Amino acid sequence: MYNYDYRGVVHLHSTYSDGHGSVEEIMECANQVGLDFVMLTDHDTMKPLDDGHEKWHSSSLLICGTEITPRYNHYTVFGAERLNGVEELAKKQPQEIIDEINRQGWLGFIAHPDHEGTKRFDIPSYKWQDWNVNNFTGIGLWDLMTDWQEKLDKDNITVEVYTEFAKHLSGPKDITLKRWDELNKNRRVVGIGEIDNHKSTKEYNGQKIVVFPYDVAFRTITNHILLNKPLDRDFKKAKEQVLSAFRDGKVYVSFDYWDDPSEFVFEIEEGDNCAYMGDELKLKEQAEVIVSLPASAYINVICDSETIWEGEGDEAIVPTNKPGVYRVEVYKNDLTWILSNPIYVR
Ligand SMILES: [Zn+2]
Ligand SMILES: [Zn+2]
Known part of the structure; x- marks a missing residue:
């Protein structure tokens, strides 16, 4: 039986890369919103971990992973010990990256696989291109940024796209879900939810708007893990519990904005x-x-x-x-x- 349901967010950026909030600010928001864990993925760096941020921040656990970011084929990764050689990984081919992550005992998730970008804000596509790869742990099924950004290319957008963003989301893409089902016929591929939040500022009709403040993003697409005992107060043990749940597919994606799904x-x-x-x-x-x-x-x-x-x-x-x-x-x-x-x- 899995009597414990813990929720957290996967894939976000702090000032350690191109995010606009410090780790302290992020973890304050996590506490406020009641997240049990946060899986940080600053680009191609282990610096947040090296600086000692991976620990319990009051009631929220911070796990410092990273997002390996070649031009295409972004890969979010998490593991027990420090990841070595992270600076070199983005120069490698997708399968080489996956193999190296596995070799070091880490987990890896194909990030925002069907990201299209948006012309209006000159955001190019960052989709995953190489589907001949194998041995990855999982795949992002639904990403807040990917979903929401697609609305920005429409001519008739209004400020409501920011303020009432939930009305402007479409959900996981069919192409992503279909591919996931295909992959699962022959192997096990864990599906996760991403927010890819940067707390970026956008200007709309002369008005500056933040997309999205972390506390807003943390109420959207979350991952709920199932455990058979409570999360340990020892952060290393708790981290192992969280990562094992992801590795074993004991996780579901939720749009918490609608309702608390914890008894699912x-x-x-x-x-x-x-x-x-x-x-x-x-x-x-x-x-x-x-x-x-x-x-x-x-x-x-x-x-x-x-x-x-x-x-x-x-x-x-x-x-x-x-x-x-x-x-x-x-x-x-x-x-x-x-x-x-x-x-x-x-
Ligand atoms: Zn990315
Ligand atoms: Zn990212």
Whole structure:
């Protein structure tokens, strides 16, 4: 059983790279918003870790990873010990980067794979181009910046794009989800949510607007990890708990802005056998897919990228006798609220 649900954000930048907030400011915001962990990814550097920032900051744990950033093919990485040779990594080919990250025992996630950029603010595309790679831990499914920036190319944008940004998000891209499902047919690929926040200032009709203050971004796309015991107060042990949950796919993406999803349950049961996210279930005859939510929403149960059940409610119980890769998407206000990682039924 996984009785503990902890939430945090992945992928953001501080003044150690091109972000506009200090680590102290970021962690104050994390405390305010009630994040349990923050996974910082300043570009191609281990400096925040070397400066001793990786620790508990009051009630929020800071994990100092990095974002390896060649021109294309950005890769966010996290690990137990210090990553060596980080300055050289961005010069390597994507597979070489992935292999080196694995060699050092780190985890790696393909960042904002379908990032298009926006002409209006001269932000070019930073998409992932090399899909022949293998052995990466996971992939970003939904990124706040990627999603939101696409709205900026429309002629009719108003200041509401900033102030009521949630109305202007589209959710994870179909192309990203389809690719993820394809990848999961042959191996295990963990899906995560990203914010890629920089706290940048943009000018709109002479008005300066920050996109987004960290405390705003921290209420949007989060990652909830499932643990079978509480996070340790020893930061090294807590970090290992968080990273293990990501490695094992015991994580779901949530748009916390809609509602607190913390009581979300997704499991597949057959008799005494119960599989949770990231687990494999050896099917004998017939199992039940069980979904439970803390509030009513629109549930999609997906097997091998096909929706096998959908409906409004706070619960779904779906019998199945078919092996496959099962996952759940939940919608609220026509936008994704919860996106689970898969359970693999063999
Ligand atoms: Zn990037
Ligand atoms: Zn970034």
